[in-house]
Structure formats: C-alpha cells, structure tokens
Amino acid sequence: MIGDWLDIGWLDQIPARGSRTVTVAGGEEVAVFRTADNRVFALANRCPHKGGPLSQGIVHGHSVACPLHNWRIALATGEAQGEDKGCAPTIPVKVDAGRVLLCRTSTLKAAA
Amino acid sequence: MDFLVSASDPDPMPDTPSGAAPGLPHLVVIGNGMAGCRAVEELIARDAGRYRVTIFGAEPRVNYNRIMLSPVLAGEKTFDDIVINDAAWYADNAIDLIAGDPVAAIDRTAKTVTSRSGRSVRYDKLLIATGSDPFIIPVPGKDLPGVISFRDMDDVDHMLAAADRGGSAVVIGGGLLGLEAAHGLSLRGMRVTVLHLMPTLMERQLDEAAAWLLKSALEARGQTVLTGADTAEILGDGKVEAVRLKDGREIPADLVVMAVGIRPSVALAREAGLAVGRGIQVDDHMVTSDPDVLAVGECVEHDGQVYGLVAPLWDMCRALADGLVDQPSGYRASVTSTKLKVAGLDVFSAGDFAGGEGCEDIVLRDASRGVYKRVVLKHDRVVGAVLYGDTADGGWYFDLMRRGEDISATRDLLIFGQAFASGGGQADPKAAVAALSDGAEICGCNGVSKGQVVSCIAKGAHSLDAVRSGCKASASCGSCTGLVETLLALTLGEDVEAGPKTMCKCTSFGHDDVRREIVAQGMRSIPEVMHRLHWSTPDGCSSCRPALNYYLLCALPGEYEDDQQSRFVNERLHANIQKDGTYSVVPRMWGGITSPQELRAIADVVEKYDAPMVKVTGGQRLDIFGIKKEDLPAVWADLNAAGMVSGHAYGKALRTVKTCVGSEWCRFGTQDSTGLGVKLERGFWGSWMPHKFKMAVSGCPRNCAEATIKDFGVVCVDSGYELHVGGNGGIHVRATDLLTKVASEEEAIHVAAAFVQLYREEARYLERTAPWIERVGLQHIKDRVVEDAAGRDALADRFWYSQRFSQDDPWAERASGAAREQHAHMAHFQPQMMEVAE
Numbered sequence: 001m002i003g004d005w006l007d008i009g010w011l012d013q014i015p016a017r018g019s020r021t022v023t024v025a026g027g028e029e030v031a032v033f034r035t036a037d038n039r040v041f042a043l044a045n046r047c048p049h050k051g052g053p054l055s056q057g058i059v060h061g062h063s064v065a066c067p068l069h070n071w072r073i074a075l076a077t078g079e080a081q082g083e084d085k086g087c088a089p090t091i092p093v094k095v096d097a098g099r100v101l102l103c104r105t106s107t108l109k110a111a112a
Numbered sequence: 113m114d115f116l117v118s119a120s121d122p123d124p125m126p127d128t129p130s131g132a133a134p135g136l137p138h139l140v141v142i143g144n145g146m147a148g149c150r151a152v153e154e155l156i157a158r159d160a161g162r163y164r165v166t167i168f169g170a171e172p173r174v175n176y177n178r179i180m181l182s183p184v185l186a187g188e189k190t191f192d193d194i195v196i197n198d199a200a201w202y203a204d205n206a207i208d209l210i211a212g213d214p215v216a217a218i219d220r221t222a223k224t225v226t227s228r229s230g231r232s233v234r235y236d237k238l239l240i241a242t243g244s245d246p247f248i249i250p251v252p253g254k255d256l257p258g259v260i261s262f263r264d265m266d267d268v269d270h271m272l273a274a275a276d277r278g279g280s281a282v283v284i285g286g287g288l289l290g291l292e293a294a295h296g297l298s299l300r301g302m303r304v305t306v307l308h309l310m311p312t313l314m315e316r317q318l319d320e321a322a323a324w325l326l327k328s329a330l331e332a333r334g335q336t337v338l339t340g341a342d343t344a345e346i347l348g349d350g351k352v353e354a355v356r357l358k359d360g361r362e363i364p365a366d367l368v369v370m371a372v373g374i375r376p377s378v379a380l381a382r383e384a385g386l387a388v389g390r391g392i393q394v395d396d397h398m399v400t401s402d403p404d405v406l407a408v409g410e411c412v413e414h415d416g417q418v419y420g421l422v423a424p425l426w427d428m429c430r431a432l433a434d435g436l437v438d439q440p441s442g443y444r445a446s447v448t449s450t451k452l453k454v455a456g457l458d459v460f461s462a463g464d465f466a467g468g469e470g471c472e473d474i475v476l477r478d479a480s481r482g483v484y485k486r487v488v489l490k491h492d493r494v495v496g497a498v499l500y501g502d503t504a505d506g507g508w509y510f511d512l513m514r515r516g517e518d519i520s521a522t523r524d525l526l527i528f529g530q531a532f533a534s535g536g537g538q539a540d541p542k543a544a545v546a547a548l549s550d551g552a553e554i555c556g557c558n559g560v561s562k563g564q565v566v567s568c569i570a571k572g573a574h575s576l577d578a579v580r581s582g583c584k585a586s587a588s589c590g591s592c593t594g595l596v597e598t599l600l601a602l603t604l605g606e607d608v609e610a611g612p613k614t615m616c617k618c619t620s621f622g623h624d625d626v627r628r629e630i631v632a633q634g635m636r637s638i639p640e641v642m643h644r645l646h647w648s649t650p651d652g653c654s655s656c657r658p659a660l661n662y663y664l665l666c667a668l669p670g671e672y673e674d675d676q677q678s679r680f681v682n683e684r685l686h687a688n689i690q691k692d693g694t695y696s697v698v699p700r701m702w703g704g705i706t707s708p709q710e711l712r713a714i715a716d717v718v719e720k721y722d723a724p725m726v727k728v729t730g731g732q733r734l735d736i737f738g739i740k741k742e743d744l745p746a747v748w749a750d751l752n753a754a755g756m757v758s759g760h761a762y763g764k765a766l767r768t769v770k771t772c773v774g775s776e777w778c779r780f781g782t783q784d785s786t787g788l789g790v791k792l793e794r795g796f797w798g799s800w801m802p803h804k805f806k807m808a809v810s811g812c813p814r815n816c817a818e819a820t821i822k823d824f825g826v827v828c829v830d831s832g833y834e835l836h837v838g839g840n841g842g843i844h845v846r847a848t849d850l851l852t853k854v855a856s857e858e859e860a861i862h863v864a865a866a867f868v869q870l871y872r873e874e875a876r877y878l879e880r881t882a883p884w885i886e887r888v889g890l891q892h893i894k895d896r897v898v899e900d901a902a903g904r905d906a907l908a909d910r911f912w913y914s915q916r917f918s919q920d921d922p923w924a925e926r927a928s929g930a931a932r933e934q935h936a937h938m939a940h941f942q943p944q945m946m947e948v949a950e
Contacts (some may be wrong), residue, residue: 006941008939009938009939010937013933013938014938015677016677017651017674017677018676018677020804020933020937020938020941021938022937022938022939022940023937023939023940023941023943024940024941025940025942029937032938035469036650037426038649050691051691051692051693052689052693053689053693056681056684056685056689056693056741057654057681057700058654058657058658058678058679058680059647059677060651060652060653060654060657061649061651061653065653065654065682067681067682068689068691069690070654083332088137092885095284097832097899107941
C-alpha cells in the first residue's frame with residue numbers, strides 16, 4: 001500500500017497487448033490492460049453489453065474487443081465504440097518504477 | 113483445367129479454317145505469345161469482322177503472360193492464373209490456333225507460310241511476333257542435360273522438377289530474369305548461387321547503390337551472389353555437375369539456369385529476305401520491308417531500338433492495329449520504366465540514371481528502412497530515377513519525365529515524393545492519383561494507362577473485379593490494386609461496388625491478397641505483415657490479428673511462433689467461454705468411443721469442481737460446464753491423468769469425428785466405421801484451420817453418423833468409401849458434395865489429408881468448407897485433390913509435415929504450469945485490509 005495507490009505488481013506481469021485481473025473481496029473484478037505501446041489502463045472487468053470479461057478480449061491499439069460479442073471498448077474511457085452504446089467504469093492506474101498502481105478509492109468503489 | 117492444346121493433323125483444306133467466314137482477308141500471326149495475341153486483341157477491339165485470323169504458336173498452349181512465369185516458379189501462381197486468353201477466347205473470336213506446330217518458312221512470293229509439320233497456309237497479311245530467344249553463352253558443357261534457360265513454361269516445369277529433387281542451382285546472369293529464377297528456386301528449397309559477369313547486379317536498371325542494397329538483401333535471404341564472375345565451363349558427365357569460373361573456382365550445381373539475356377528471334381524473317389538489323393526492321397506502323405508483312409514485339413527493331421520490356425509492346429500493338437484498320441496512328445519510341453519486385457523487393461528505374469554532363473542528382477537514403485531514392489535532373493527536368501525499397505512514387509517520377517515538366521518550383525521537395533511536392537506535406541493518395549495524366553501507366557503487367565482504366569469504369573465496370581476483367585488492370589500481380597481502387601472511387605464516388613471485401617478496416621487488402629503476399633514476400637511475423645502491407649492501425653484489430661496469426665502459422669509450420677495475444681479467448685484458454693465468463697471443457701473421445709475409466713474421471717471432475725452441468729454434445733462428446741478460468745489447469749490435469757486430451761471444442765480446428773458403430777456391431781454395417789473414425793481423429797487432431805472442422809464416418813448409406821452435413825464425411829459402402837465434402841448443419845444447412853470414391857481406408861485418409869490441406873491453404877480465415885466450396889466450385893477441389901495425383905500427394909505431404917508440430921496436447925502444457933498467469937489473478941484485495949495477496 002502506497003498512499004492512495006494500491007501496488008498490484010510489476011508491469012512485466014501483464015503481457016503486452018494483454019490483460020490481468022485483480023479481485024476485490026465482495027466486489028467486482030478489475031481488468032488491468034497493457035497495450036503494445038506499454039500504456040496501462042484499468043476497467044471494471046465487465047462489458048457494458050452483457051457483462052463479458054473484458055480482460056479476456058483481444059487488445060488492439062487503445063481498445064479491447066469483448067470476448068462475448070466483440071463490442072469494442074475504449075480503454076481510456078470505458079466507452080463502447082462505433083454504433084454500440086454503454087460504458088465500463090474506469091479505474092485510475094499508473095506505473096511507477098515498473099510497479100503498477102491502482103487508485104485505492106476507485107478500486108474500493110468498484111468493490112462497493 | 114487443361115490448357116494443353118495438341119497440334120492437330122494438318123488440315124485438308126488449310127485455307128478455310130473452321131468457324132470463320134471465307135472471303136475475308138486472312139491475317140496469319142506467327143507467335144502465340146504476348147505480342148501476337150495482344151495485337152489480335154487490339155485488332156478485334158477496333159473491327160472484329162475485318163480479318164479472319166490464324167495464329168501459329170510454338171508452344172502447345174494457349175496464350176499466357178510470360179512475365180508472370182516468375183510467380184509460377186515461386187509457387188505464388190499456377191499456370192491457370194497466368195493464362196491471358198483461354199481456349200474459349202480463340203473459339204469466340206473464330207481464331208484458328210495452331211499450337212505446338214511452329215512456322216518453319218515464309219514464302220513471300222506465294223504469300224504462304226509452312227509449318228514444321230508441313231501445313232501450308234496462305235495469307236493476305238502476315239504478322240511476325242516471334243519474340244526473342246534466350247542467349248546461350250557459348251561455353252563447353254552448355255548442352256548438358258540440366259542446363260536450361262528461363263523463357264517459357266517448359267523451363268519452369270524443368271526447374272520445378274529439379275527443385276523437387278533438391279540440391280544446388282547456379283543461375284548465370286544477375287539481371288531481372290536471373291534474379292527471379294534464383295528467388296523462385298531458393299523459395300523452393302534449392303541452394304542458389306547467382307553468377308553475374310558485371311560488377312553490380314541489374315546494371316541496366318539500377319545504379320551502384322541500389323544494386324548493392326539488392327545484393328545485400330538477397331544474401332540475407334540465403335542466396336550466394338558472385339559478381340564479376342565469368343563462366344568458363346559447365347562441367348558434368350552425362351548431366352550437369354558444376355560450373356567453373358575463369359578464375360578457377362568451381363561451384364557445384366544440379367541445375368544451371370542461363371539467364372544472361374535475350375536476342376530478337378529473327379531467323380524466319382531473315383530467311384524470308386526481310387530487312388533485318390538487330391531485329392526485324394519496321395516503320396512507325398510496324399510494317400516491315402514487305403508491305404504485307406508486319407512485325408511486333410521483342411523481335412522488331414524500330415528506329416534503331418530493340419525492346420526487351422513489356423511496356424513498349426503495348427504501344428506497338430496499338431499502332432499496328434490502327435494501321436490494320438486503316439486509321440494509322442504511328443508508334444513513337446517508348447521511354448521505358450521498370451517497376452519490379454525482385455525476390456519480393458521493390459525496385460524501380462526509369463530513363464537515364466547514368467548521370468553525365470549537365471545532370472544533377474537528388475538522393476535520399478534511409479538505411480534502416482532499406483530505402484534509397486535517386487532522381488536525376490537535367491535543365492530542371494526529370495530525366496531518370498532509381499528507387500529501391502519504396503517505389504510508390506515511381507509512376508509519378510516517370511510521368512514527370514515523359515511530360516518533360518519543369519520541376520524547379522518543387523525541386524526542394526521532389527525527392528520526398530508526390531504527396532509532399534504537390535503541396536501541404538499532407539499525403540492525400542486520392543489527390544495524387546487524380547493528378548496523374550491520362551497516359552500514366554497504372555498496371556505495368558498488362559500495360560494499362562490511367563485513361564484506359566477510367567474509360568473502362570465509365571463503360572460500366574463498377575467494381576475492382578469488373579475492371580480486372582474489363583481492361584486487365586490489376587489482374588496479374590495486383591500491386592496496382594490500390595491505384596485502381598482509388599480510380600474507382602474518384603470516378604464513381606459512392607457508386608463503387610464492393611469487390612472482394614478487405615480483411616478489415618486496418619487494410620485495403622483482401623484476405624487472398626494478404627495471404628499471397630505473406631508467401632511471396634516470405635513474411636514471418638504479424639508486425640512484419642502490418643509494416644510491409646501498410647496497415648493503417650498500429651497493431652491491427654480483433655478481426656485481422658487472428659487471421660494473420662493463422663495465415664502465418666499455416667505458411668510456416670514449425671517455424672512461426674504462435675501469437676497468443678492474437679488468439680480469441682477460447683483458443684488462448686483452450687476452453688469455451690460461456691455467457692457468465694466461466695468455461696466449458698470437452699475432453700477428446702476418439703471417434704466418440706469412451707470407457708468406464710474416462711467416464712469415472714469426467715464424473716469426478718464434475719463433482720470436484722462443482723460443475724453445474726454436464727451435457728452430451730451433438731458431436732458425441734461430454735461437455736462439462738461452469739469451470740472457472742483459475743480451475744482449468746487442475747481440471748485438465750485430472751482429465752490428462754485418465755488419458756484424455758483436449759477436445760479442441762473451442763478451436764478453429766478439427767472438432768470431432770462422429771461415427772456409427774459400423775460392421776463391428778451393426779447388422780447393416782459395410783465397413784469398420786468406428787475404426788476409420790478413430791484413425792481420422794488421431795491423424796487430424798490439433799491441426800489449426802481457417803474455421804472449425806467436423807468429420808463423420810457412417811458405416812452404411814443409412815448414414816446414422818450424419819456424414820453428409822460434415823466438412824468431411826465418409827459413407828461406407830460394400831465396395832469402399834464415398835468421400836463427401838462441404839456439408840454444414842448450421843444456419844444454412846448444406847448437404848455435402850461427393851468428392852470421390854475410394855477402395856481402402858488408406859486412400860480415404862490420404863484424400864482427407866489433401867482436402868484438409870487445400871482448405872487450410874486456400875480458404876479465408878473464418879470461412880467454413882461449405883461457403884469455400886461454393887465460392888471456388890467443386891470442380892476446383894476435384895481438380896486439385898482427385899484428378900491431380902502428384903498435387904494430391906504434395907498437399908497430403910504438407911499436411912502431415914505441419915501435423916508434426918501441432919499434435920502437442922495444449923492441456924498437458926497448461927496443466928504442467930505453462931502460461932500460468934493466464935489463469936491466475938494478478939492480485940487480490942480484502943476491502944478492510946487492502947493487502948496484496950497474490
């Protein structure tokens with residue numbers, strides 16, 4: 001625990017163009033994404049469409065394709081792209097000295 | 113399809129060919145190659161009924177695109193693909209084709225030609241289009257078996273046969289043809305050495321810098337390139353064994369390809385007493401020293417020039433046809449440019465690049481990208497250009513050169529290409545194409561100008577396919593496809609009809625184009641494909657990435673490293689994702705047969721992991737539902753322990769082989785259908801395919817295994833096995849087509865392997881066998897898998913080779929700890945404590 005940030009591990013633990021999950025007891029899973037250009041994003045692991053686990057989608061550019069029905073979700077905003085409407089909650093995340101840090105309050109809110 | 117045309121017996125009435133009206137003046141064409149046929153095409157386009165036409169060809173074939181022999185050698189095209197005019201064209205236009213029986217003599221007094229077999233035909237107008245002969249350097253050993261040239265389909269057949277035997281090849285000549293031959297032979301697995309007499313490769317098209325880049329790139333691909341290499345002798349006892357150079361070096365060779373140059377084929381004309389210099393001398397209307405004898409193509413000399421490239425030929429044919437219909441236009445010497453792919457490397461040159469007095473060079477080098485550009489100026493006009501690595505602006509430089517445009521205003525930006533020099537620095541490909549003049553060449557393979565493409569579109573060709581069949585632009589190598597599409601968009605706006613769809617929004621290429629280029633350019637990774645084919649997105653999308661991953665996997669068995677991040681979740685986690693984010697697991701049951709031990713293990717897994725449901729599937733398997741991704745490795749370990757492996761119920765791969773009990777139990781059974789089903793499943797499991805693939809074997813025509821709605825279905829009968837393909841029980845139910853019938857299990861399995869490999873190599877990603885067969889036609893499948901025995905064997909060989917790398921149980925790997933992170937959470941938090949607990 002570092003102040004308002006939760007240390008979840010090394011950046012290297014997330015595959016490039018991939019994602020890992022973080023669970024919060026009693027709450028919703030968080031999907032933490034790493035893009036090809038090494039940016040990190042975090043979303044509730046739930047597609048706004050039918051609740052598909054976004055962490056299992058194909059990550060391309062700064063978006064992810066939901067594995068259930070191929071909705072494309074923008075990683076930065078959680079917004080569904082194209083014709084689809086809906087939004088997955090975002091969780092602030094940053095990388096510091098190779099460690100991935102999730103915003104504590106937002107993670108808790110996701111758990112609530 | 114068989115395009116071989118045999119020389120028929122001499123016609124008893126040679127002056128009245130079938131299908132043509134008598135009384136018309138008779139045009140006899142010597143040469144069934146690109147020039148002869150193009151001239152006839154141009155004539156027909158102007159006035160179809162003016163002449164009756166007879167064409168003599170030395171090769172026993174219809175007319176094909178000789179400059180596309182290289183892709184045939186490289187395995188990117190088949191002979192069928194490069195046919196320009198098939199037998200129907202000759203029939204439709206009432207042209208008598210006499211193939212495989214070359215003209216041996218011309219009698220200008222009697223106005224007849226006589227063929228080798230003695231056939232004599234009278235002409236009113238004679239067109240000589242004999243092309244050129246390969247130059248064979250007069251060294252000892254040049255006539256040994258195994259020494260060939262690279263000029264026609266027979267030479268390609270020789271090279272293919274040699275490549276099948278493997279070993280070493282020496283290509284003499286480092287010009288375009290030689291390098292193409294070397295590339296094809298190298299792709300086909302031979303060790304290739306190129307011998308070039310001059311100090312640099314392709315010295316007539318490339319300057320020293322570009323030639324050096326080319327040489328380095330070829331060497332990086334495993335070829336040996338020796339420049340300044342002067343051949344002294346070809347050694348061998350009864351067949352070629354080595355080449356000795358004047359400096360004493362000996363290079364072992366099982367095949368020697370002579371590609372040192374070509375010479376106009378003028379022997380016939382010279383014997384007939386026509387004026388001949390380096391080539392057959394013609395005037396601006398392609399008329400020789402005899403007003404009733406014309407000549408066109410590589411065999412002619414016009415204004416002191418002979419041409420060995422294809423572009424001038426198109427201009428000559430136009431001038432010739434204009435003259436034949438009494439609307440003479442006249443041919444003027446062609447300024448030539450060369451835009452080539454040599455061994456998949458882009459090269460362009462045009463005009464005078466030797467420099468010299470009054471010439472100035474503008475040069476751009478980008479070594480890390482492998483790009484070199486040089487534009488030669490004289491009095492503020494472009495007089496030559498050499499481009500290597502990035503040839504996109506070749507057409508523009510060439511156009512500037514031909515128009516003689518003053519470039520002083522844009523000189524600063526000239527080298528950066530049209531987009532920059534034409535203003536703004538913003539690349540607008542549409543504006544660039546719109547700015548091309550009507551005479552600018554769009555399709556180099558078929559000599560089609562921008563004006564011709566636009567008029568073809570104006571006449572109703574509203575799709576890429578229609579343009580391809582209308583004026584042949586983009587119909588050969590496809591490198592101008594983007595230009596043609598832009599012209600469609602510019603001419604028609606919204607009204608362009610979609611042709612073959614592009615793979616996705618990331619690219620302008622269709623699946624077939626991408627696949628062809630992957631093989632042609634020897635691409636080895638997804639980023640490389642995206643880079644070379646100019647993907648518009650940094651790392652693709654969820655449509656193109658899985659497709660590219662599959663195409664590379666199929667092209668490079670055992671070499672390509674699968675990209676897990678480009679797999680759909682099911683293929684990454686080896687289980688089927690369900691709507692609640694849990695997974696279902698289907699262990700393989702070979703041929704649908706199970707045992708008490710397997711059933712017990714499945715029952716134990718269901719209880720141990722609290723699976724809410726277990727279900728019998730349509731493919732005769734048991735499907736365990738509701739498994740969490742964290743539990744998958746443990747489930748697999750338990751199933752593995754009972755001898756079960758992944759059922760691939762999640763994959764674009766062989767799903768199940770459904771069987772009935774067959775002759776072992778059933779009173780109607782004719783063959784051992786379960787036994788064959790098990791053999792098929794054991795042989796074919798694990799192979800990645802364009803889409804899921806289902807098989808079935810029924811023991812008799814009652815067909816209890818429903819084999820006739822499977823991708824590959826076997827129906828056993830008393831006398832053997834009926835093999836059915838292309839069935840589907842999904843949204844659009846489609847019954848199979850009967851492919852063939854065989855007598856033994858071994859043959860059934862062999863045909864299955866060939867069929868599956870053809871599907872793997874030719875179907876588009878996510879295309880099931882049913883739509884694939886409807887698209888390409890059952891006859892195509894039969895031609896490749898049934899009629900062509902050697903082709904069938906080769907397909908099956910490639911299938912079994914790739915299977916050597918695909919039959920590792922992915923479950924066992926995961927159960928032993930591979931890719932553990934895919935199944936584990938990265939961290940876990942308790943809200944009260946907020947502790948990391950991985």
